[in-house]
Amino acid sequence: MSSLARRSLLILFATNVLNFYDRQALPTLTEPVRKEFHLSDTQIGLMTTAFLLLYAVIGMPLGRLADRANRKKLLAWGVSVWSALTASTALAGSFGFLLFSRLGVGVGEAVCAPVATSWLGDLYPAHKRSGAMAVYMLGVPIGLAMSSFCCAPIAQAFGWRWAMAAAAAPALLLVPALLTMEEPARGASDSAPSAAPESPWTLLRIPTMWWIIASGSLLNFIMYAFAVFLTSFLMRVHGLSLASAGIAAGLIYGIGGILGGTVAGRVGDYAARRRKDGRMVCATLAALISAPFAYFAILQPAGSMALALPLFGLAYCFFNMYYGLVYSSIHDVVCPSLRATAMAFYFMVMYLGGAAFGSVITGSVSDHMARRAAEAAGSPTITEAAKAVGLQQAMFIIPATAIALALVLYAGSRTIEADMRRMG
Numbered sequence: 070m071s072s073l074a075r076r077s078l079l080i081l082f083a084t085n086v087l088n089f090y091d092r093q094a095l096p097t098l099t100e101p102v103r104k105e106f107h108l109s110d111t112q113i114g115l116m117t118t119a120f121l122l123l124y125a126v127i128g129m130p131l132g133r134l135a136d137r138a139n140r141k142k143l144l145a146w147g148v149s150v151w152s153a154l155t156a157s158t159a160l161a162g163s164f165g166f167l168l169f170s171r172l173g174v175g176v177g178e179a180v181c182a183p184v185a186t187s188w189l190g191d192l193y194p195a196h197k198r199s200g201a202m203a204v205y206m207l208g209v210p211i212g213l214a215m216s217s218f219c220c221a222p223i224a225q226a227f228g229w230r231w232a233m234a235a236a237a238a239p240a241l242l243l244v245p246a247l248l249t250m251e252e253p254a255r256g257a258s259d260s261a262p263s264a265a266p267e268s269p270w271t272l273l274r275i276p277t278m279w280w281i282i283a284s285g286s287l288l289n290f291i292m293y294a295f296a297v298f299l300t301s302f303l304m305r306v307h308g309l310s311l312a313s314a315g316i317a318a319g320l321i322y323g324i325g326g327i328l329g330g331t332v333a334g335r336v337g338d339y340a341a342r343r344r345k346d347g348r349m350v351c352a353t354l355a356a357l358i359s360a361p362f363a364y365f366a367i368l369q370p371a372g373s374m375a376l377a378l379p380l381f382g383l384a385y386c387f388f389n390m391y392y393g394l395v396y397s398s399i400h401d402v403v404c405p406s407l408r409a410t411a412m413a414f415y416f417m418v419m420y421l422g423g424a425a426f427g428s429v430i431t432g433s434v435s436d437h438m439a440r441r442a443a444e445a446a447g448s449p450t451i452t453e454a455a456k457a458v459g460l461q462q463a464m465f466i467i468p469a470t471a472i473a474l475a476l477v478l479y480a481g482s483r484t485i486e487a488d489m490r491r492m493g
Contacts, residue, residue, distance in 0.1 A: 117425075277484045346483070
């Protein structure tokens with residue numbers, strides 16, 4: 070690996086860490102924010118759903134721009150915007166302002182994935198892309214873990230507003246580092262000469278792309294339900310404090326996610342050398358294995374943290390293998406001149422097609438089940454105990470969706486070889 074590739078991968082990885090640190094900051098602080106603004110779980114989920122819907126729509130033109138314009142400057146702009154809007158959340162005086170801030174974060178973050186993944190596709194040849202993509206996507210669990218580790222204790226000590234302001238500070242170092250990067254030529258790592266740029270409409274004629282989009286809808290439905298409500302779940306069901314729940318969630322994200330991402334990189338590149346559908350087959354198995362771990366983690370009764378935490382960590386480990394395996398598979402079936410567009414198209418269709426609704430649907434089911442629990446207990450109001458029951462029952466959406474994810478990934482594994490031959 071050249072020094073240019075190593076340095077670029079490091080900075081892009083750091084960008085993704087901050088991306089998910091700032092994205093997770095508000096969900097980590099759900100309980101104090103919920104109580105201050107008297108929010109329902111549906112409203113909590115709605116903030117993430119609105120964020121993702123705007124992210125999906127604005128991401129498509131930004132992806133097209135990333136295939137044509139200076140990616141370095143575009144990414145530096147995106148980091149600046151999402152960090153400024155993260156900091157502005159500290160000034161919120163209403164649910165409306167919270168929602169506005171989250172939408173602004175979505176606009177800035179929509180730049181990150183199309184730019185970074187196309188950049189890595191130009192730096193790394195096909196047989197090394199799973200490893201590079203897995204390292205980059207380790208930013209997801211590490212960013213989530215750092216957000217949980219840092220935001221929850223800061224909020225418990227100084228208040229949630231200080232935690233949101235602190236989340237934006239690393240951009241002051243990251244943006245100058247981004248502007249020093251050397252951008253690779255598009256298609257630089259591909260063995261065949263780059264063909265003339267193709268029309269974005271050719272993406273519609275790639276069967277594997279549609280299966281990957283469907284899988285992304287299911288995977289991200291799971292991941293946002295998980296990320297938005299995990300800390301709340303640990304506090305309500307297992308009685309942890311905000312700081313303790315943040316640390317526990319951070320361990321799940323950090324240990325499980327890093328393990329899953331590392332294994333995905335090694336297994337994915339090994340499998341790709343053995344068979345053309347190797348990455349997709351591995352992703353199928355990972356999704357299938359995740360379901361029972363998630364089910365039994367959610368099922369554990371109050372106080373069973375010694376068993377619930379490892380089970381959640383293993384479930385998250387297998388969920389997180391998706392990124393290194395499937396994102397690199399997109400590059401296997403899409404020409405270099407369309408890779409940023411393909412990622413933006415992937416995000417747009419899969420979020421609009423269901424992924425964006427994971428948090429709001431889980432929140433709505435939680436509210437519904439909490440009302441039923443309160444009625445069953447004879448309470449005229451929804452108590453915190455009823456909210457704990459409701460959220461625990463709602464979280465069973467996660468393992469059920471994981472089984473559907475495995476089926477879709479298997480279907481994609483049956484078409485990828487023909488699509489790779491078609492691309493040449």
